[in-house]
Amino acid sequence: MKRSLNNRVIVIGAGLVGCGLAYHLSRLGRSVVVLEKRNAVSGATGRCGGMIMKIDGRDSDPAEIAKRWIYVAENDRMLDAFEAELGVDFGLWRRGSLDIATSDEEMDLLAQLVKMQREKLGDEEIQLLDASALRRLSPVISERCKGARYRPSDGCLDPFKLSHALLSKALEMGAEIRSWTPVEEILMRGGSVTGVRTSSGTVEGGTVVVAVNGWAADLLPQLPIVPLRALAVITEPAPPVPAFTFEAELHTKIVYGCTQTKRGNILVGGPPEQPASRDEQFNETVSLRELQFNTSVLTELLPGLGDLNIIRAWSGAMGMAPDGLPCVGKIDGCDGLYAAAGYPNGMSYTPVTARLLAELIVEGQSSIPLTTLDPNRFGSRTYDWPETYDYTVLAEYLDRSG
Numbered sequence: 242m243k244r245s246l247n248n249r250v251i252v253i254g255a256g257l258v259g260c261g262l263a264y265h266l267s268r269l270g271r272s273v274v275v276l277e278k279r280n281a282v283s284g285a286t287g288r289c290g291g292m293i294m295k296i297d298g299r300d301s302d303p304a305e306i307a308k309r310w311i312y313v314a315e316n317d318r319m320l321d322a323f324e325a326e327l328g329v330d331f332g333l334w335r336r337g338s339l340d341i342a343t344s345d346e347e348m349d350l351l352a353q354l355v356k357m358q359r360e361k362l363g364d365e366e367i368q369l370l371d372a373s374a375l376r377r378l379s380p381v382i383s384e385r386c387k388g389a390r391y392r393p394s395d396g397c398l399d400p401f402k403l404s405h406a407l408l409s410k411a412l413e414m415g416a417e418i419r420s421w422t423p424v425e426e427i428l429m430r431g432g433s434v435t436g437v438r439t440s441s442g443t444v445e446g447g448t449v450v451v452a453v454n455g456w457a458a459d460l461l462p463q464l465p466i467v468p469l470r471a472l473a474v475i476t477e478p479a480p481p482v483p484a485f486t487f488e489a490e491l492h493t494k495i496v497y498g499c500t501q502t503k504r505g506n507i508l509v510g511g512p513p514e515q516p517a518s519r520d521e522q523f524n525e526t527v528s529l530r531e532l533q534f535n536t537s538v539l540t541e542l543l544p545g546l547g548d549l550n551i552i553r554a555w556s557g558a559m560g561m562a563p564d565g566l567p568c569v570g571k572i573d574g575c576d577g578l579y580a581a582a583g584y585p586n587g588m589s590y591t592p593v594t595a596r597l598l599a600e601l602i603v604e605g606q607s608s609i610p611l612t613t614l615d616p617n618r619f620g621s622r623t624y625d626w627p628e629t630y631d632y633t634v635l636a637e638y639l640d641r642s643g
């Protein structure tokens with residue numbers, strides 16, 4: 242029997258969010274078409290480090306952390322169940338994460354944060370490692386590192402494999418994907434969504450989900466989500482080393498590293514060398530200077546791995562809202578229009594929010610309320626974003642503007 246076109250959900254974007262939405266919506270019995278402007282998983286998801294860090298950054302407000310914890314804890318539970326549920330090994334490896342201090346001041350701050358997390362949030366897993374404990378855990382880490390905040394249950398996964406596993410299951414259940422089909426406009430009649438206009442014609446559907454992350458402003462300019470470029474380099478395979486998912490500050494910029502993949506490659510990444518304009522955030526090439534900067538992360542923080550050859554480097558754009566949290570839910574004033582975009586820390590949020598949004602669309606409510614992530618939470622406030630920026634500039638600007 243032909244399903245009603247009005248009942249069809251159009252998912253725009255085939256990253257981890259779009260693939261997850263296609264999977265959960267199909268499981269809940271909805272007809273789904275995914276429209277992707279390039280190939281599936283060619284956006285941030287296919288370029289990402291796959292690092293799982295449930296609580297990233299250095300938030301010191303326990304109430305704010307508690308709000309985020311609800312989602313990331315459920316996300317973690319889902320990741321554990323996915324291997325059996327999807328029948329695919331997507332490289333989930335819980336080797337732990339480190340938030341590394343490179344100065345005594347940073348170490349003091351981490352000590353306060355660990356104390357707060359343990360005492361106020363009951364987070365018994367989080368630990369403070371001094372310099373010698375850090376090196377016992379991972380002798381490849383530089384002696385200039387003063388210590389770290391350590392969470393053993395974090396780690397990494399292969400986002401490409403996980404996304405394709407979700408998409409394959411959705412296709413088996415009847416979902417459809419149209420690659421190389423950019424959506425140019427969301428079509429509305431009388432305050433309700435009727436479909437979208439693409440480069441190759443109109444697609445009808447009574448529900449549209451914008452899951453385009455860094456490209457959100459193209460389709461939903463009312464959301465304060467900006468694109469943010471990041472880079473990554475990957476080494477040749479190495480024998481097993483105790484390398485960890487980590488965050489650290491180097492040359493005044495936040496950098497990250499990802500634990501060794503199961504094949505042995507070490508992935509290290511971070512910011513571009515220079516702040517750039519909003520359009521330049523979508524630049525997917527890597528300059529020689531950027532390659533040198535990101536390679537210096539390896540030699541300075543992990544000197545024990547400094548002899549490894551870099552085999553590939555790339556960059557991509559993720560989306561970032563003013564509070565660093567994704568925008569997930571219904572768009573006010575437009576029946577049938579939903580957003581799931583603005584994910585800088587996708588591995589800890591995308592699987593769970595894709596499921597919760599599918600529940601909201603099909604069942605009218607989600608098993609965990611999406612209130613904290615409401616896309617309308619910024620109201621009509623406008624942001625005078627810096628003309629050129631990187632993660633560090635953005636973080637300072639948002640701190641200043643509250």
Ligand SMILES: Cc1cc2nc3c(=O)[nH]c(=O)nc-3n(C[C@H](O)[C@H](O)[C@H](O)COP(=O)(O)OP(=O)(O)OC[C@H]3O[C@@H](n4cnc5c(N)ncnc54)[C@H](O)[C@@H]3O)c2cc1C
Nearest residue numbers: 254256257258278284285286289290292424454557587588
């Ligand atoms: C270099 C790099 C490293 C990263 N490392 C990590 C990490 O280690 N850990 C972590 O948690 N996160 C990391 N991230 C962030 C992470 O990749 C994202 O949070 C996550 O992948 C978001 O998934 P998504 O589906 O929302 O977005 P995307 O994967 O970007 O998917 C959006 C899709 O929408 C498509 N699209 C855009 N516009 C249109 C349109 N008009 N019509 C149709 N399709 C459209 C795009 O082509 C794209 O495929 C990293 C990002 C980058 C760039």
